[in-house]
Structure formats: structure tokens, C-alpha cells
Amino acid sequence: AVSISLWMAAFMLTLGSLLGVINSYMKSDFEDLLSTRLPKLIFFASVTSPFLLTFDARRGGSILGKAILELGGGDIFATVILILIVISLLWMLSAEPIISILHGHFSLSSFAKSLMEVYEAILMATGNIPSFLRIMALAMAHSSVMLSFAFIFEMFASLGVAGLIIGIIAYIIGNLIVVALEGILAFAHSLRLHFYEWFSKFYTGTGIPFTPISIPEVKVIIIRTT
Secondary structure (H helix, E strand, O other): OHHHHHHHHHHHHHHHHHHHHHHHHHOOOHHHHHHHHHHHHHHHHHHHHHHHHHOOHHHHHHHHHHHHHOOOOOOHHHHHHHHHHHHHHHHHHHHHHHHHHHOOOOOHHHHHHHHHHHHHHHHHHHHHHHHOOHHHHHHHHHHHHHHHHHHHHHHHHOOOHHHHHHHHHHHHHHHHHHHHHHHHHHHHHHHHHHHHHHHHHOOOOOOOOOOOOOOOOOOOOOOOOO
16 A cells, blocks of 8 residues: 555656646746756656656665665665756756846845745655555555444344344445545545645646626616507
């Protein structure tokens, strides 16, 4: 369950960052593409690649730990990840000031913006990836609740025919309760993972506002004639 959750995190975060790059390119916003989207794609892809490529939470965590805590630790994969992380963070840190210098109006605000981009990227990586572990939590909750109802069924079934009937009814009702509760919980957690962890990588919320079709008011005037 942990491996599946972290693989989903790696896939969704990398895909979201890639969609952000595509959006900036399609809007011809090359400053945003070069200063933010591309380095963030490299950053998220490098951080999540151990889980995405190995499909093993323990091995992926070991590789990422070597890359960050042991500066590669002699592992080629971990060393490449470390290099990409450093390049992407330095890219984010220097891109905005360089662009402002090219425009001829360098200011400390551009450097502060770059610092915020780096801080946001690190914060999102450390927050978004573990957030997907809620998938594992839902799976464990499902198995635990179902196990408890199965235990109740076995307990009643050992009491004879009447107990067996009561156990079957309790097991059916328990399943219906679990389906209802987990439907709500899974829907809520899915919305959170999509709208916060995923959409924040590419969704901007701009576009053409929706205007419903309106029909002009029609007035009917009745003229009485004598």
C-alpha cells in the first residue's frame, strides 16, 4: 500500500508539473516557462523518480535518502538525482533576477520572489508526497473495518442457526455502512489530492468567465378598443 501510494504521488506530481510546462508554452509565457515551470518539473521529477521507477517505497526512500543525506553515497542513481535537485533549485533561485537584469530593472523583489519559489518547491515536495499516503490509510481503514464485521459474523455464526442468520444480517448491514462511509471519504480525499496537490502544479484559473444565455424581457401591451 505504501509503494502504491508513493508511486501515485510521483506520477501525479510529475504529470502536473509537465502540464504546467505545456500550459506556459501554449500561452507563450516563456518567462514563466523558463523561470518557474521547467526547473520545477526537473525538481519534482528528480525527487519523485526513485518511487516512480522502482515501484518500491523502501528502495525508493533509500535512494532518495542517499541523494539528500549522503550526497549521493556512491550510488550513481542517487548522485544523478542530487545533481538534478541542485541544478533545479539554483535555476529557480537565479532565473528571476537574470530575467529582470535582461529587462534592465533589477530589484531585490525579483530575488525575493526567487527565494519564495525555491521555498515553495521544497515545501510542496515535502508536503505533497506524504499527503498521498492517505491512500494507504484508506486501504488500511477499509480492511480493518471489514475484518471487524467478519469477526462479528463468525462470533454469531458459532451460536447456531439463529446466530448464523443474525450474523449474515449484521455482515450485510456492515458492508453497506462501509460502502457508504468509504464512498464519502474516498470522494473527499480524492478531491483534496486533485485540487490541491495536483491542480496547483498547472491550473491557473484564468480564461473566459461563464455568462449564461439571457433572453431579453418581452412586454405584452394589451390595447383595448371600443
